[in-house]
Amino acid sequence: MKFYYALAPVIIGVSIAFVQPQIAVALSSAEVAKVAKDITVQIDNQNGSGTGVIIKEEGDFYTVLTAKHVIDTQAKYQIITPDGERHPLISSTVKKLPEVDLAVVQFTSRRRYSVAKIGNSNESAEGTTTYVAGFPQATAAISNTIYNFTDGRITANASKPLRDGYALVYTNNTLPGMSGGPVLNEKGELVGVHGRADEADIETSTINPTVAYVKSGFNLGIPINTFLRLSAQVGVDMGVSPPSTSTAAVPKADNYYIQAGDKYDKGDFQGAIADYTQAIKLNPNYLKAYNNRGLARYLLGDNQGAIVDFNQVLKLDSSDVDGYNNRGLARYNLGDKKGALADYSQALRFNPKYALAYNNRGIARNNLDDNQGAIADFNQAIKINPNYAEAYAGRGLARYQLKDQQGAISDYNQALRINPKLATAYTGRGVAKSDLGDKQGAIADYNQALKINPNSAPTYTVRGITRFQLGDKKGAIADLQKAANLNLEQGKTDDYQQLLELIKKLQ
Numbered sequence: 001m002k003f004y005y006a007l008a009p010v011i012i013g014v015s016i017a018f019v020q021p022q023i024a025v026a027l028s029s030a031e032v033a034k035v036a037k038d039i040t041v042q043i044d045n046q047n048g049s050g051t052g053v054i055i056k057e058e059g060d061f062y063t064v065l066t067a068k069h070v071i072d073t074q075a076k077y078q079i080i081t082p083d084g085e086r087h088p089l090i091s092s093t094v095k096k097l098p099e100v101d102l103a104v105v106q107f108t109s110r111r112r113y114s115v116a117k118i119g120n121s122n123e124s125a126e127g128t129t130t131y132v133a134g135f136p137q138a139t140a141a142i143s144n145t146i147y148n149f150t151d152g153r154i155t156a157n158a159s160k161p162l163r164d165g166y167a168l169v170y171t172n173n174t175l176p177g178m179s180g181g182p183v184l185n186e187k188g189e190l191v192g193v194h195g196r197a198d199e200a201d202i203e204t205s206t207i208n209p210t211v212a213y214v215k216s217g218f219n220l221g222i223p224i225n226t227f228l229r230l231s232a233q234v235g236v237d238m239g240v241s242p243p244s245t246s247t248a249a250v251p252k253a254d255n256y257y258i259q260a261g262d263k264y265d266k267g268d269f270q271g272a273i274a275d276y277t278q279a280i281k282l283n284p285n286y287l288k289a290y291n292n293r294g295l296a297r298y299l300l301g302d303n304q305g306a307i308v309d310f311n312q313v314l315k316l317d318s319s320d321v322d323g324y325n326n327r328g329l330a331r332y333n334l335g336d337k338k339g340a341l342a343d344y345s346q347a348l349r350f351n352p353k354y355a356l357a358y359n360n361r362g363i364a365r366n367n368l369d370d371n372q373g374a375i376a377d378f379n380q381a382i383k384i385n386p387n388y389a390e391a392y393a394g395r396g397l398a399r400y401q402l403k404d405q406q407g408a409i410s411d412y413n414q415a416l417r418i419n420p421k422l423a424t425a426y427t428g429r430g431v432a433k434s435d436l437g438d439k440q441g442a443i444a445d446y447n448q449a450l451k452i453n454p455n456s457a458p459t460y461t462v463r464g465i466t467r468f469q470l471g472d473k474k475g476a477i478a479d480l481q482k483a484a485n486l487n488l489e490q491g492k493t494d495d496y497q498q499l500l501e502l503i504k505k506l507q
Contacts, residue, residue, distance in 0.1 A: 002124070002263075002303065003442065016346050016385030017410070020045065022345075025157065026056055027149055027185040027186060027187060027188050029131070032184055032186065033113075033131070033133075033149050035181060035184065035188035036131060036133035036184055036188075036475045037133065037149070038082055038083055038113070038114035038149065038180060039053050039054050039055070039082075039113075039114050039115065039116045039182060039190075040053055040054075040082065040133045040134065040135075040147070040182055041055065041079050041080060041081055041082070041473050042051075042079070042080040042135040042145065042147075043064070043066060043070055043077055043078075043079060043080075043081055043105075043180065043378065044069060044077065044078045044079075044086075045073070045075040045076060045077045045078070047075055047143055048177070049135055049136075049137055050066060050067065050069075050070030050135075050177060050178075050179050050180045050356040051066065051070070051133070051134035051135050051178050051179060051180040051181035051338050052064040052066035052079070052105070052175065052181070053065050053066070053116050053180070053181065053182040053190060053193070054114065054115050054116060055115060055190070055238070056118050056236075056238065056343070056446055057112075057113070059068075060108045061107075061108055061110060062079075062105065062106060062107055062108070062109065063104055063105075063107055063182075063236065064079060064105050064106065064107070064193075064338075065102065065103075065104055065193060065227065066098070066103055066104075066179075066193070067101050067103070067180040067193060067194070067195040067222075068096050068097070068103040069093060069101055069179065069441055070099045070103070070179050070180040071089070071103055071105060071197065071309065075327060076088075076089075076091075077105070078087035078277050079093075079105070079107040080113075081109070081111070081113055082113070083089045083111065085108035085111065085287070085325055086111070086225060086268040087109055087427070088107065089105050089106075090105070090106050090107060090108070090461055093105055093270070095105035095234035095235065095236065096232075097227070097230045097233070097234055098166055098229070098230065098233060099164075099230075100165030100222055100226060100230065101165060101166070101195050101222060102165065102193060102222055102226075102227055102230070104231075104236050107327075109219060110203075111330070114420055116182060116189075116190040117187075117188065117189045117190065118189065118190050118228070118238065118240055119172065119184075119185050119187065119189025119190055119191040119224060120189075120191070120224075120225065120243055120291070121157070121192055121223035121224045121225045122140070122157075122208045122223075122225060122243055123158050123179065123185075123191075124154050124155075124168060124185060124191045124204050124253065125154065125157060125326070126154055126155060126157065126190070126222070126286075126288075127153055127154065128153065128157060128185065128186070128381065129152075129153060129154075129185070129186040130151070130152050130154050130168075130170045130172060130183060130184065130186075130191070131149065131150065131151050131152075131172070131180070131184040131185075131186075132149075132150050132152070132170070132172040132174055132178065132181055132183050132194050132221075133147070133148065133149045133150075133175050133178075133181050133182055133184070133462065134146065134148055134174070134175075134177060134178025134179070134180070134181030134194060135147055135178065135181075136175035136176065136177070136178055137176050137177035138149050139380060140380065143331075144441070147488075148175065148178065150172040150173050150174065150256065150378070151172065151364065152170045152171035152172030152219075153170060153171050153290045154168065154169070154170050154407055155169045155170060155171060156169040156254040156257040156258050156261075156288075157167070157223070157256070157257040157460055158254045158255045158257070158259075159223075159250065159252050159255060160252070160255040160260050161223075161226070161258075162197070162220070162258060162259070163170070164222075165226050165448045166195060166196060166220040166221065166222055166223040166258075167221075167222065167225075167226070167258065168183060168191070168192045168220065168221040168222070168223055169218060169219065169257065169258055169261060170183070170222060171185065171219070172218050172219055172220050173192060173219075174197040175197065176197070178194055178197070179193065179195050179196070179197075179318070180193060180195070181193070181194045181348055182194070182372060183221040190226050191223065192221035192222055192223050192224055193221055193222050194219070194221045194489040195220055195221060195222060196199075196219065211246055211425055216291075216348045218261040218262075218264065218384075220258075220261075221318040224298055225242045225243060225420055226298070226487075227357070228240055228241070228242035229242050231322055237284070237335060240338060247351040248471055250293075251271070251278075251282060252282070253278075253279040253280075253282035253286055254279070254457065255282035256276070256278040256279035256282065256289075257275070257276065257279040257289055258294065259275045259289070260272045260274075260275030260276045260279065260293075261292065263275060264292065264295075264296055269296040269297075269299050270296075270300070272292070272293070272294055272296045273297065273300075276290075276292055276293035276296065277293065278290045280293070281383060285316055286314045286403050287317060287320065287490075289386040290309045290313045290316070291310070291311075291320075291326065292327055293309050294306040294307075294308075294309030294313070294327075294330070295308045295326060297309060298329060298330050298333070301333075301491075302335070302337050302504060303330040303333045303334045303368050304330075304415050305370070306326070306327075306330040307327055307330045307331065308330075308396045310324075310326050310327035310330065310351070311327070313326075313349060313479055314327070316414045319350045321347040321351045321354055321357065322347075323344045324343045324344070324347035324350075324357075325343065325344060325347045325354070325356060325357050325360060327340075327343050328340040328343030328344045328347070328360060328361075328364075329360065329497070330425075331470075332363075334362075336410075337364050337368050339365055339367070340360070340364045340366070341361060341364045341365070343376030344357045344358075344360050344361035345361065346397075348361070351426065354392070355380075355381040355385045355388055356381075358377045358378070358380040358381035358384070358391070359377070359378065359381040359388065359390055359391045361379035361420070362374040362375075362378045362381065362394050362395070362398070363394055364377075365377060365396065366397055366398050366401065369401075370502050371398040371399075371401050371402050372398075372402075373410070373430040374395075374397075374441050375396065375398045376393045378392070378394050378395035378398065379395070381394075384396070387418050387420050388418075388423075389414075389416075389418040389419035389425070390415070390416040390419075390422065390424075390480045392411045392412070392414045392415035392418070392425075393411065393412060393415040393422060393424055393425040393428060395411045396408040396410075396412045396425070396428050396432075397428055399411060400432050405432040405435050406432075406436075406481060408428065408432045409432045409433065409436075412425045412426075412428050412429035413429070416429070420450075421452050422451040423448075423450075423452040423453040423456060423459070424449070425453070426445040426446070426448045426449035426452070427445065427446060427449045427456065427459045429445070429456065430439060430445030430446045430447050430449070430459075430463075431446075431462055433445065433467050434469075437452075439466055439469060439470050442463075443463065443466055443467070443470075444464050444496055446459050446462060447463075447464035448464070450463070456486075457482075457483040457484075457486035457487045457490065457492070457495070458483070460479045460480070460482045460483035460486065461479070461480065461483040461499065463479045464476045464477070464478075464480040465480075466478030467479060468506060473506060476506060477503055477506055477507065479505050480499050480502060480506070481499075481503060483499055484496050484499035484500055484503070487499065493504055
């Protein structure tokens with residue numbers, strides 16, 4: 001779509017970001033990375049940090065665009081510019097845009113900083129390259145905030161946004177603290193502001209606790225055109241007119257896709273499936289809609305339906321690594337461990353740096369009694385991602401199964417340093433401690449695991465056994481009965497019957 005911007009008169013001492021009327025040429029990722037680093041700032045306060053992007057220079061005053069929730073508290077903020085200098089955020093300049101998660105702030109400096117070039121977010125269609133930059137917050141695994149730049153693809157650009165103005169969806173890996181950061185196209189132009197990441201990072205589904213929770217790649221940004229349309233309402237003159245908006249009433253596949261992703265993140269998997277289905281009806285080649293509908297079906301325990309969707313993903317793109325990995329998950333749940341292993345291996349043929357597939361293949365190998373092979377896979381996953389808590393936990397299990405309890409505990413400790421909410425690591429460490437005679441330490445770990453995931457039948461089972469070993473017969477029976485009930489609810493009738501028989505022996 002062609003459109004023209006009304007160019008502001010040239011004013012001495014004033015620099016305003018605008019789209020050049022010349023044809024823009026795509027830049028290399030390294031060139032975009034340099035652009036991003038020069039315009040991205042950290043917004044810091046004593047309780048955490050966020051990100052912003054410099055969009056305007058006027059004398060010594062710089063205007064920064066960010067997500068509204070980044071500066072929502074009354075704390076004192078500082079803007080940390082690319083040269084490491086700290087500048088007080090001028091609180092009187094904070095302007096929050098109406099009805100969307102955007103705000104502008106200002107700082108002053110006599111130093112010269114780069115300003116973002118404004119792009120046309122309407123042109124960010126499904127499949128186009130996108131880049132996101134920002135400053136992830138420090139965690140237990142990463143002690144310092146480090147600038148992060150990621151690449152990905154647009155998966156949706158909805159004409160009907162979610163609440164707070166979110167309409168861009170992309171596959172870039174983003175982390176807390178990157179909110180407010182720039183979303184750039186392959187020309188290095190600002191096409192959006194990042195605001196939300198896929199937060200489905202708990203290890204089990206609340207609907208089906210027997211399966212691992214997987215991310216949908218649902219990362220959200222607010223289109224820059226939305227900002228341009230609203231900026232005048234808060235007195236920010238960018239000297240740029242946004243393109244006209246389409247008023248077509250024809251349903252758009254991207255609108256259903258973004259609504260589905262929002263429902264998926266909220267745990268409404270049935271609602272997500274319905275919306276993904278509508279998106280597919282409008283766009284029968286919508287690969288990401290098939291993939292995410294498959295994930296939703298997988299989380300609801302419909303593994304056969306999930307495999308149908310992942311097969312369609314691979315029909316559309318036979319080299320799609322997520323399709324192989326996710327089909328492996330469904331096959332694993334159906335008891336086809338060798339089929340799962342084959343899918344994970346195929347994913348790794350196409351992407352030898354796919355840490356998730358190494359981790360999942362390691363889990364499959366653990367369950368096929370190939371513990372040495374599993375350790376090799378977990379080692380690879382950790383080599384690619386040294387902060388991969390689940391891979392440490394998986395290696396801990398493999399070491400335990402090789403009778404290396406101390407090595408297992410060491411891995412579980414590392415997993416919990418990285419992710420203190422990883423329930424399976426507490427359970428695994430508890431079992432290893434129990435074997436070494438530390439029954440009370442084991443109980444403490446089981447208790448912690450059940451605080452995080454109160455629907456873990458295996459954890460109730462091992463806690464029950466440990467309680468019996470400590471002479472607490474009543475507590476043991478209560479735990480085993482709870483485990484039996486959970487197994488029945490989860491359709492694991494064989495485990496249910498075995499636990500009932502064990503309870504009878506203890507009574």
